[in-house]
Amino acid sequence: MVQLTPTFVLIVGAVLAAGSVAALAWRQRPEPGAVSLAALMLAAAWWSATHLGTLLSGTLAGTLFWARLQWFGSVALPVLWIVFALEYTGRDQYVRAPIVAGLSVLPALTIALLWTNGSHGLVRETATLVEHNGYLVLESVWGPWFFLAVGYAYLLAAVGSLLFAQLAVGSSFLYRSQAAALLVGAALPWLSHLVYLSGLTPWAGLDLMAASFSGSGAVLLFALSRGKLLEANPSASRLASEFVVGGIDDGVVVVDSRGFVVDLNPAARGMLDAGTTDVVGRPASDVVPGYDPGDPPAGSDSEVTIEDEETTRYVDVRVSILKDYHDRVVGRAVVLRDVTERRRHRQRLSVLHRILRHNLRNEMTVVRGHAVGIADDHRDHASAIEESATRVMDLSDKAAQIERMAEGSDEDPPAISLDSTIANTVESLRSEYPRTTFVVGELPAVACGSPAGTAIHNLVENAAEHNTDDEPTVTVEAAVEGEAVRISVTDNGPGIPPVEREVLEAGGETPLRHGSGIGLWLVSWTVELLGGTIEFAENDPTGSVVTLRLPVLGRDGADPGTRE
Missing domain, CATH: 3.30.450.20 (PAS domain)
Structure with missing residues (x-):
């Protein structure tokens, strides 16, 4: 009659838990480790189920028969454990038929010796039945091969556990929790087996390992359902x-x-x-x-x-x-x-190509046309030639500035004093554009990257050059906003043509849409280099407002002043 002792209930629970884990793992195919985990837990279920057979047999011959069947699961467990560890941790290059066959040689010899043990006694020297809580359990005196097989099993178990321990130490939290669950699930049966081997168990001949699989199964069921075991697999990372x-x-x-x-x-x-x-x-x-x-x-x-x-x-x-x-x-x-820098470099080359091909060709056409008629009216044509040649040279200078800026874009630009830079820029442009009134508001005593000087000069020059108002005025203002400085250039001219703003905002020119000059491109690229921003707005009633926001590199302590 079956005695429903706690041990019996635990062993039945172990069969059910291990079988459930095997079924869930099998459903996760073809995830790495799914098949080997399913086989591992089937071996655990087999171990526990056959141990029930030894408890229910009642005779020495029947108990020995079930004990021999139990060994199929016991020798398979360590091999399947290390196979699972190799696959799950991304080392499946070692899970090949020759290697697995080599690992299985000693377990296969163990099974062969077990079933022929009566002729040599290498595995089990003697076996007797002892009573425990109404059950007859097998008590054995083990032979030398038993200890060799057990030592080999513990060696494979230790190697597999080390792989999971390495995963627990060197991986993200997700994998650490998975590895911890696997290590706990493996530790329960192996520690129980050590207690059995040591003879410290209070019940003679009782194999606690069969019952411990209930705990292992519960841990792995939780890891599969809540810990994403097999779903989020570390093999991809390795x-x-x-x-x-x-x-x-x-x-x-x-x-x-x-x-x-x-x-x-x-x-x-x-x-x-x-x-x-x-x-x-x-x-x-x-x-x-x-x-x-x-x-x-x-x-x-x-x-x-x-x-x-x-x-x-x-x-x-x-x-x-x-x-x-x-x-x-x-x-x-x-x-x-x-590819930001590569894209910007390609963009600059594309714009330079179109500007040089379109603008320089047009300018040189003017030069050629006036050169033809220079004999008729030397003064007028000579003046036109000089103006056109000046524009060509200006384009060339700006192209050279862009080239130097691109070559040094990987280096941190040195700092310049913003107020001195703006003052010097305006002073140099007063003589070049005597009809234009330049107004400079209060300037903070801060430092910016040196390319800021190029952007400010081109911005103020563009505002003065294209200002067709009867009383052209250009206003420059600056103020510190947190870790940046805002620089505004305002004019009362015709404003920046929509096509100029469109090509800047689009990030490149097309055969049917291009700007007339390179100055605004130079400003835009300089601001990008410094990690700042540029904004365009319309002035009231006419003109435009261009605002730069540039990072502040430091404060030089000078008192801000007002210059006109």
């Missing part, structure tokens, strides 16, 4: 280790087969402006710009724009498929390359 290198400039985000972020390198954290804990475990489509949650082909790429309150960056997004050593797709590596 297989992309050659991508996730801390020192590279490109950002790399590793996505598992279900579309969740599992790892990212420091460059990616900087581009996404987020920490690892803010991103790992979230859907990649929510945190990675330009990532397609569908099934992008290997090598697919796109360019996306990342905007924040201060800057606009252009990022090339490239998706690579990650496969394990058995050609199974386990995730994707999303490489984020900041």
